[in-house]
Amino acid sequence: MTETTAGPTPGRLGAAGAAVAVAAMVTNGLAYLLPMVGARHLAAEELSVLATVLALVAIAGVAGVGLQMAVAVHRARQPGAPTVRVTLVTATVAAGAVVLAAPLMVTALRLSLTVVALVAATTFAVVLAGRWLGELQGEQRFLRLAWAMGVFAVGRYTGMIVALVLGADVVDTLVAGLVTAYLVLPVLAWIARPASTIDDATVSAGTALQIRQVMSAGTAALAMLMVSYADLIFARQLLSPADSGAYSVGTVLTKGALWAPQVITVLALPRLAAGDSRLRTIMLAIVGACGAVLVAASVLAGDFAFRLAGGEDYASLGEYAPFFAATGALYALVFAVVNAKIAAGARWPSAPLWVAAGVLAVLTMAVAPRTFQGIMWCALGTAAVTALVMVLGPLPRNSRRASSTCPAEGLSPSTGAVG
Numbered sequence: 001m002t003e004t005t006a007g008p009t010p011g012r013l014g015a016a017g018a019a020v021a022v023a024a025m026v027t028n029g030l031a032y033l034l035p036m037v038g039a040r041h042l043a044a045e046e047l048s049v050l051a052t053v054l055a056l057v058a059i060a061g062v063a064g065v066g067l068q069m070a071v072a073v074h075r076a077r078q079p080g081a082p083t084v085r086v087t088l089v090t091a092t093v094a095a096g097a098v099v100l101a102a103p104l105m106v107t108a109l110r111l112s113l114t115v116v117a118l119v120a121a122t123t124f125a126v127v128l129a130g131r132w133l134g135e136l137q138g139e140q141r142f143l144r145l146a147w148a149m150g151v152f153a154v155g156r157y158t159g160m161i162v163a164l165v166l167g168a169d170v171v172d173t174l175v176a177g178l179v180t181a182y183l184v185l186p187v188l189a190w191i192a193r194p195a196s197t198i199d200d201a202t203v204s205a206g207t208a209l210q211i212r213q214v215m216s217a218g219t220a221a222l223a224m225l226m227v228s229y230a231d232l233i234f235a236r237q238l239l240s241p242a243d244s245g246a247y248s249v250g251t252v253l254t255k256g257a258l259w260a261p262q263v264i265t266v267l268a269l270p271r272l273a274a275g276d277s278r279l280r281t282i283m284l285a286i287v288g289a290c291g292a293v294l295v296a297a298s299v300l301a302g303d304f305a306f307r308l309a310g311g312e313d314y315a316s317l318g319e320y321a322p323f324f325a326a327t328g329a330l331y332a333l334v335f336a337v338v339n340a341k342i343a344a345g346a347r348w349p350s351a352p353l354w355v356a357a358g359v360l361a362v363l364t365m366a367v368a369p370r371t372f373q374g375i376m377w378c379a380l381g382t383a384a385v386t387a388l389v390m391v392l393g394p395l396p397r398n399s400r401r402a403s404s405t406c407p408a409e410g411l412s413p414s415t416g417a418v419g
Contacts, residue, residue, distance in 0.1 A: 015143075016140075016142035016143055016146075016267075017142070017263060017267055019142060019143050019146035020142050020145060020146045020149070020263045020266055020267065021263040022146065022150075023145070023146035023147070023149035023150045023153075024149065024259070024262050024263050024266070026149075026150045026153050026154075027149055027150070027152075027153035027259075028255075028256065028259050028260065028262075030153050030154070030156075030157035030158065030161070031153070031157060031255065031259075032252055032255065032256060032309070033157070033161060034050075034054070034157050034160055034161055034164075035047070035050065035051055035054070035248065035249070035252055035309070035310075036252070036308070036309055036310065036311075037161050037164045037165065038050045038051070038164055038173075039245075039249060039309075039310040039311050039313075039314070040311050041164045041165070041167070042164070042169075042170060044241050044242050044245035045241045045245075046169065046170040047245045047248065048236055048241055048244045048245045048248060049111065049115065049170050050170050050173065050174075051232060051236075051245070051248035051251070052109055052111065052232070052233065052236045052248075053111070053115060053118070053119055053170075053174060055229045055232045055233060056098075056105070056109075056119050056233075057119055057122050057123055057126060058225055058229055059222065059225050059226055059229055060094055060095075060097060060098050060119065060120075060123040060126075061094065061122075061123050061126035061127055062218065062221045062222045062224075062225040062226075063090050063091070063093070063094035063123075063127045063130075063214075063218045063221075063222070064090075064091075064094070064126045064127035064128070064129060064130030065130065065217075065218070065221040065225070066090075066130075066214055066215075066216075066217040066218025066219070066220070066221040066222065067086070067087060067090050067127060067130035067131060067134060067214050067217070067218065068130035068131075068133045068134035068137065069134065069217040069221065069269065069339065069342055070086075070134065070209060070213045070214040070216070070217040070218070070342075071083050071130070071131060071134025071135055071137075071138060071209060072134045072135075072137040072138035072269050072270060072273070073138065073213075073217070073269065073270075073273040073342060073343055074138065074209045074213065075134065075135055075137075075138025075139050075270075076138045076139075076140075076269075076270035076271075076273040076274050077273060077274070078207060079138075079139055080194065081207055081208060081209060082208040082209070083131050083134070083135065083208070083209050084131075085208065086208070086209045086210065086211055086214055087127075087128060087130070087131040089211060090127055090130075090211075090214050090218070091123075091124050091127035091128050092124070094123050094124070094127045095120045095121070095123045095124040095127070096120075098116065098119050098120035098123050099116075099120050102116045105119075108237055109233070109236055109237065112171075114171055115170075115171065115174065118171070118174040118175065118178055121178055122174070122177065122178050122181060125178070125181040125182050125185060126156070126181065128185055129152050129185065129188055132148060132188040132189060132191065132192035133145065133148055133149065133152070133188075133192075135192050136148055136191070136192050137266060137269060137270060138269075138270050138273075139270075140270050142266075142267065144191050144192065145266070147191050148188050148191045148192060151184050151187050151188060151191065152184055152188060154180075154184065155180045155181050155182075155183060155184030155185075155187075156177065156180070156181050156184075157177065158180060159176035159177045159178075159179060159180030159181070160173045160174065160176055160177035162176065163175075163176035163177075216342065216347075216349070217342050219350045220338050220341070220342060220349040220350035220353065221338070222350070223350040223353030223354050223356075223357060224331070224334060224335055224338050224350070224353050226353075226357050227331075227353050227356045227357040227360060227382065227383075227386065228254070228258060228327075228328075228331040228334075228383070229251075230357060230360050230361065230364075230379075231247075231251070231327075231360070231364070231375050231376070231378065231379035232247065232248060232251045234361075234364045234365070234375055235247040235248070235372075235375050236248075238364070238365075238370045238375070239370070239371075239372065239375070243371075243372050246310075246314060246317060246372065247372055247375065247376075249306060249309050249310030249314045249317070250306070250309075250317065250320060250321075250324040250376070251324065252309040252310070253298060253305055253306075253309060253321055253324040253325050253328065254324045254325070254327050254328035254331075254379075255328060256294065256325070256328060257291055257294045257295070257324075257325045257326070257327075257328030257329040257332060258328035258329075258331050258332050258335070259328075259332075260290055260294060260332070261286065261287045261290040261291070261332050261336075262332075262335075264283050264286050264287055264290075264336065265283065265287075265335065265336050265339045268283050268339070268340075269339050269342075269343055272339070272340055272343035272344065273343040280340045283336050283340065284333060284336055284337070284391060287332050287333055287336045288329075288333055290329075290332070291325075291326075291328075291329025291330070291332055291333065292329070294325050294328075294329055295322055295325045295326050295329055297325075298321040298322045298324075298325040299321075299322045301318075301321075302318030302319055302320070302321030302322060303315045303316075303318030303321075304318070305318065305321045305325075306318045306320075306321055320372075320373075320376060323376055323377075323380050324376065326380060326383075326384075327376075327379050327380045327383045330380075330383035330384055330386070330387040331383050331386075331387070333387045333390070333391055334353070334383075334386055334387050334390050337390040337391055337393075338350070338353070338390070352386060352389050352390055352393070353386065353390075356382050356385070356386040359382055359385075360378055360379065360382040363378040363381070363382070364378045
């Protein structure tokens with residue numbers, strides 16, 4: 001781990017990308033393994049609770065995703081700029097939002113107050129981690145970023161997986177995950193310690209990251225996660241425990257197709273922030289191709305995919321695998337465009353996503369049948385229209401002058417980093 005803030009050389013970029021890809025595979029693998037283990041050790045009702053909590057933490061913890069993106073963009077332009085204050089404020093606001101939403105989660109989602117408290121505490125840890133991941137990403141220290149991603153994934157998921165294997169119920173499982181998530185935070189801080197090339201003068205000269213920058217990125221990320229996870233929340237609310245548990249298994253395939261190409265956006269964001277807008281087309285092409293491969297695989301092996309995700313009891317749902325995979329693949333394209341817009345300084349990158357979330361809510365609650373298939377088709381249709389609007393939409397006007405207003409900080413356009 002000898003990278004500097006100037007970014008990896010072309011010769012090292014491939015290795016860095018491979019390391020981030022492996023870390024992403026570990027992260028995604030553990031994230032997928034958790035509900036798979038839960039499906040084998042929990043009753044349908046508890047499995048639905050676990051899946052709902054994971055979705056809620058993903059939605060509330062998206063403030064950490066926004067923080068990571070904002071920190072990465074800021075650090076790509078101003079290496080060493082302070083980020084501590086904005087991190088604490090963001091984490092506190094995210095956890096506080098969960099607390100304020102407790103009555104709704106108790107009544108609408110039938111979660112206990114204990115579970116809601118665990119969601120809030122876990123959210124705080126997840127958001128804090130975004131600071132260190134963003135610093136490493138923005139400074140293009142991708143090998144260290146890969147280590148940090150892997151360490152945080154282990155802390156976030158393995159405690160719960162071990163608890164499930166040992167026979168814990170859903171509450172004890174969530175407690176185990178909370179403890180391990182906090183234990184790895186000091187390790188992240190050590191991995192992201194300042195590079196030797198960043199001196200005190202550089203740090204003092206850098207402008208501190210502002211809350212409004214995090215809010216812009218966080219709002220966009222929240223809208224994207226909200227619209228991509230909303231079907232699982234609606235399934236929990238509208239379907240029977242057995243059907244909502246089955247639907248949660250299907251969303252494992254959605255999440256797989258959504259996050260499989262995330263390494264592309266991780267590598268591209270600092271370069272996009274530095275003004276290399278040519279990467280947008282390459283990024284979308286690679287993400288789209290990845291999604292097409294995953295959908296094709298689910299067509300050929302849908303039964304196996306459902307069996308792998310939830311066990312033999314869910315293998316009969318294999319015919320629906322391509323639709324869940326296609327939903328995730330379409331939202332992967334949306335996520336890539338959102339990153340490009342944030343890097344380009346778009347003022348309202350999340351506007352189409354909030355519209356999509358509203359449309360999905362109306363379709364699911366008031367138009368479509370309240371069935372497994374009805375919710376699935378609403379999710380897929382919303383994803384398709386949203387991706388079409390985002391991909392074909394115009395670039396922000398200020399993206400065309402990014403290269404003249406944002407210093408490249410030693411980034412060479414010839415490296416061809418994408419995603």
